[in-house]
Amino acid sequence: MTTRVLVLEDDVALRTSLRLVLEDDGYEVAEAGDAEAALELVGGTDVDVMLVDLMLGGVDGFTFIRRARPLTEAPIVVISARDGVEDIVSALEAGADDYVTKPFDVAEVQARLRALLRRPALAQAASAPGEPQDGAAAAEVCVLDAEEGPLVFDRAAAHLRRGEREIHLTMTEYKLLMVLSENAGRVLSRAALLDHVWDRGFFGDERIVDVHVRRLRKKLEIDPAEPRTLVTVRGLGYRLDTR
Numbered sequence: 001m002t003t004r005v006l007v008l009e010d011d012v013a014l015r016t017s018l019r020l021v022l023e024d025d026g027y028e029v030a031e032a033g034d035a036e037a038a039l040e041l042v043g044g045t046d047v048d049v050m051l052v053d054l055m056l057g058g059v060d061g062f063t064f065i066r067r068a069r070p071l072t073e074a075p076i077v078v079i080s081a082r083d084g085v086e087d088i089v090s091a092l093e094a095g096a097d098d099y100v101t102k103p104f105d106v107a108e109v110q111a112r113l114r115a116l117l118r119r120p121a122l123a124q125a126a127s128a129p130g131e132p133q134d135g136a137a138a139a140e141v142c143v144l145d146a147e148e149g150p151l152v153f154d155r156a157a158a159h160l161r162r163g164e165r166e167i168h169l170t171m172t173e174y175k176l177l178m179v180l181s182e183n184a185g186r187v188l189s190r191a192a193l194l195d196h197v198w199d200r201g202f203f204g205d206e207r208i209v210d211v212h213v214r215r216l217r218k219k220l221e222i223d224p225a226e227p228r229t230l231v232t233v234r235g236l237g238y239r240l241d242t243r
Contacts, residue, residue, distance in 0.1 A: 035059035
């Protein structure tokens with residue numbers, strides 16, 4: 001099945017260049033020059049991944065991401081000339097999965113798309129600092145909670161649920177939880193998580209990890225301000241505790 005990429009970019013020349021490169025890679029490309037048109041495409045067609053500029057006329061990229069997130073779980077890669085830490089954090093908090101600053105190397109964008117679209121492979125064999133467990137134990141992680149019942153992450157099916165309630169994960173949240181769960185009880189540094197979740201050498205701000213951890217905590221924890229499951233080990237990194 002052909003992978004469909006939505007390119008939201010108001011620079012016609014750049015949008016056309018991206019389309020030609022992606023089509024050469026075998027992707028089907030849908031183009032939009034403004035957020036309103038892109039939202040119509042997201043609501044009316046199946047989109048597998050999105051490339052989104054932030055500096056748009058009318059509705060900006062931040063708003064588009066926030067509006068698109070309830071409509072689709074497709075990964076979102078921001079491509080923007082805005083390279084400040086606050087902009088990067090704001091885009092990730094809005095629901096983006098990755099961030100590329102302009103000017104960029106097209107090969108880098110291609111690599112990030114391939115990494116984000118590698119979800120089925122992760123279910124079979126995630127690259128992680130430690131070895132996953134064998135058998136049924138590798139299929140899910142349970143975090144017992146007396147208030148709302150067990151929190152279960154079924155890695156093979158890519159489902160997270162608390163009791164009967166399914167909790168939706170973005171692509172990056174899924175990959176992050178995959179690596180953490182395969183190394184439950186072990187501290188993983190930012191660098192280790194960048195290497196194994198983003199599946200490439202990362203050239204941006206390492207705090208991208210912190211933003212995704214905060215987002216994931218909102219889905220895992222009863223009280224994200226007092227985490228008991230995805231905990232910070234000051235000066236070292238993060239640890240997933242199962243009980």
